[in-house]
């Protein structure tokens with residue numbers, strides 16, 4: 001607690017500076033300034049080429065969310081940190097051009113005040129556009145829009161020979177479809193074009209608690225096309241809440257709930273408290289609704305980093321009345337900064353104790369995966385997020401996995417500390433096996449124990465390999481498997 005109290009002002013100032021102040025202090029970004037920044041990046045790559053491509057390239061970004069970062073010492077680090085702003089907003093064409101280092105917190109701060117948003121805002125304020133495109137991004141609008149890259153219209157990429165290439169579904173489509181999931185192993189993203197849309201000031205959230213996974217599955221399937229947000233939380237094997245959210249201008253007579261006060265519970269605890277009787281644990285019988293201001297809704301999981309922080313503190317501290325009122329103000333910490341400042345040994349101990357995994361599987365396999373996760377790990381809550389899985393070229397194999405234009409999949413997020421006396425690696429391997437056998441995919445930011453053979457069964461490497469070859473990436477970037485897999489390695 002004491003380190004937390006001391007760290008908070010530092011984390012707050014850092015966050016305030018990186019997400020807001022620095023943008024106020026410098027000239028407004030523009031296509032021209034962006035071009036100059038890209039030229040600087042190109043210069044670094046051309047220099048590396050001139051020096052004979054002695055080692056591989058990586059970004060000099062050190063504050064990402066991805067848990068197992070590369071040991072960057074043996075790489076030539078390319079400074080991409082300046083590329084972190086909105087380039088232009090075209091309200092006539094309804095598109096936004098942004099740089100990859102722009103984080104969600106700054107994006108919502110800058111966009112919402114002019115009445116615009118993008119179709120998907122992954123929850124944590126520190127997640128960046130580049131990480132969400134080249135890694136993975138998902139949110140409670142994914143049942144409509146798919147994964148983060150599915151909303152993107154165009155990428156600008158600097159390739160290993162220093163060229164700037166623009167790609168979209170019609171222009172250089174191979175590169176466009178190969179970038180998602182490639183984790184920075186094809187080139188450096190320098191801009192991303194995304195559609196914008198008008199939003200309303202509130203999200204009306206209808207809560208549906210249930211003890212039946214069958215009922216939860218029906219609610220998650222989103223048969224009503226007007227639902228803007230769908231999210232589920234499993235608090236136990238037989239304890240679920242599915243939430244349907246709708247953009248609304250005005251709460252009318254409805255109850256407005258603010259998530260901002262420092263003493264507020266973390267979102268998962270708020271939902272559980274709201275939906276189940278505290279004495280019997282039974283679901284409250286009526287459908288309940290409340291209105292949440294839109295920016296607070298977007299970033300609702302930031303305070304407790306889902307429930308990761310609660311689990312780290314043994315589920316006994318974070319949401320207690322005394323902690324919330326006395327110390328609630330110390331949250332949230334800037335996750336990326338905390339990770340960067342933590343001694344490596346402490347970081348690896350925490351990540352060893354703590355599981356952070358996402359498995360995206362066909363909707364019909366939800367029950368089996370929840371049961372398997374229960375038997376192996378017994379970690380709750382689980383995050384349940386329906387995703388439109390589009391039939392597209394690229395690493396996800398979707399065009400061999402699904403026949404129609406899209407299919408509804410569900411992402412099951414397992415975040416926390418297990419109470420089971422089980423070898424975690426063994427448990428994660430069993431979950432990977434389940435995903436593999438059921439057309440599933442695991443997100444690559446977490447722990448990946450797949451063998452190379454299993455990896456290429458889960459991910460279709462053909463387009464990726466073709467693009468790598470064509471762009472001369474082989475001696476420029478590690479292969480994706482090499483970058484993310486922990487198979488036979490410890491890092």
Ligand SMILES: Cc1cc2nc3c(=O)[nH]c(=O)nc-3n(C[C@H](O)[C@H](O)[C@H](O)COP(=O)(O)OP(=O)(O)OC[C@H]3O[C@@H](n4cnc5c(N)ncnc54)[C@H](O)[C@@H]3O)c2cc1C
Nearest residue numbers: 064065066100122128130131134135137138183184189445
């Ligand atoms: C605790 C936790 C909670 C999470 N919760 C969510 C969530 O709610 N929603 C969600 O969508 N995801 C979530 N994630 C996953 C997260 O979105 C991914 O890990 C994402 O890739 C991280 O983004 P980042 O901005 O931190 O990127 P980084 O970790 O910095 O980068 C991710 C990958 O993208 C590559 N990359 C970054 N910038 C560039 C660039 N300019 N050019 C080329 N490659 C680049 C990097 O090399 C890296 O391989 C969570 C992860 C953790 C650890």
